[in-house]
Amino acid sequence: MRGDGMSMREVDIAIIGSGTAGMSAYRQARKRTDRIALIEGGPFGTTCARVGCMPSKLLIAAAEARHRLAALSAFGIASDAGAVDGRAVMKRVRDERDRFVGFVLDAVAGFDPAHVLRAHAEFEDPHTLKLSPAMDGSAPPVERVRAGRIIIATGSRPAIPAALRAAGDRLILSDDVFDWQDLPGAVAVFGAGVIGLELGQALHRLGVRVHLFGRDGRIGAISDPVVRAEATRLIAAELPLSLDAADVRVERDGEAVVVHFTDPGGAASSERFDYLLAATGRTPNVEMLALECSGLELDARGLPVFDPQTTRAGDSHVFIAGDADADRVLLHEAADEGHLAGEQAARYPAVYRHTRRTPLGVVFSDPQIAYAGRRHAQLLADGVAFAVGEVSFEDQGRSRVMLVNHGLLRVYGEQGSGLLLGAEMIGPQNEHIAHLLAWAIQARMTVADVLQMPFYHPTIEEGLRTALRELLTALGMGAAPPLHCIDCGPGA
């Protein structure tokens, strides 16, 4: 503290944001120094537990439970169950969400209280952070923090296109959904990306009237046009989907939100909803950081230029981790980057490059959308010579047995080396197949190597084997498998 009325705390490392990345950074930095400030301006508990991964999966779990009932008659089982008690559904989502948040709060309570500052932080100069009251109004314990190293772990927030603001107080974000006391009657979901697809389908399956509006034909962050076409077909077969609607206009009519649009056939439509959910992407929380005072080089988006293998911004003493860097905005990547940033900041000026994990992403729609390794668009952009193998799940044995036989998986292998490069897919329980593939790619296995691994019968993984065999043939490294090969087991 300084004695001139300008209170200042001097630390080795200041971490801005105590989400997943910030907490992970704190744990690493704490191993090497006791002079730390972990500064949090919003609520503790992390985006993932409060309004992200966990509550969304709770809502999806309820929706899937009801959806399975619809398949019962096809198995010869009569059921008149399936009435949805919206209040009970949302109570379980909130209760379980609170339980997950409680675990995070317990972890924060275990941190040294002298390290934790409730305040909003922004740069005053490259080594000084100016503190102002936190979101809950609590006054910061000091006015400034002066730090040898600074970690930016400020997360992201929903990006809202101006045109959607016409919905006024009926415009909602994913954050709002998890505090609902009951399910609404009708919701227009804007954005057919990851959040729009997960929440839109879940609400539809819980009996809410949903219309999913996308843009430019994009769906679920899929880059492979063949997989995207299959995903569009499957989702459109279940709920109203407009990925290419033109002249979209939003207006309020009393308590209702009205969406006017022209469908690809040229027909003009208007539809009324209780709410408009904006799921139109997320933007990193950096513009309130006064980065212009940080001395950092910024890119065209105003984000610090950084190295993902060190998390270091340029050759500075500043590190950036999690959604704030807009690089890989996923939970396990935020945790990894926080770990890396904490370790590097503590070691600074000795900074070492680390190999990052193989990319892996899962959209918890049904069927699940997933990717592993390099995506189709990236392979094309990088000019890689690659071949493709694919399998449809329509006739895949185990998928048919379970009546989940929908979707398509495409795997990519490198010409010449036969290395497995990546995959994109929509299909049953594909979260597991995507993991297997990401692990194989990280282990630098060839397609032939993966085919040497055991495949149990009858499993959905046998579908992966079919795609890999086709890929091996397309690479010129193996004979075409016989149609319905019997050593694979029936329906493999």
Ligand SMILES: Cc1cc2nc3c(=O)[nH]c(=O)nc-3n(C[C@H](O)[C@H](O)[C@H](O)COP(=O)(O)OP(=O)(O)OC[C@H]3O[C@@H](n4cnc5c(N)ncnc54)[C@H](O)[C@@H]3O)c2cc1C
């Ligand atoms: C609906 C939804 C579902 C999701 N589902 C999944 C999923 O299934 N799987 C998956 O991998 N990922 C999922 N994600 C993404 C995942 O939640 C994020 O990638 C991850 O939580 C980001 O963590 P973070 O530490 O970067 O940010 P956060 O957890 O948001 O932490 C940032 C913290 O910084 C604080 N802060 C910001 N600015 C300041 C400042 N100036 N001063 C002080 N404090 C500040 C904030 O208050 C916040 O506490 C989902 C996201 C959403 C929204």
Ligand SMILES: NC(=O)c1ccc[n+]([C@@H]2O[C@H](COP(=O)([O-])OP(=O)(O)OC[C@H]3O[C@@H](n4cnc5c(N)ncnc54)[C@H](O)[C@@H]3O)[C@@H](O)[C@H]2O)c1
């Ligand atoms: N299962 C998961 O891992 C999971 C779940 C949820 C969120 N997340 C993370 O959160 C991030 C943000 O999710 P998101 O769904 O908001 O972003 P997103 O980038 O996945 O999708 C946003 C979509 O909105 C569309 N869009 C933009 N403006 C529009 C408009 N005016 N009208 C209609 N469509 C419009 C875009 O074309 C895009 O398809 C994801 O990229 C992901 O990394 C992950």
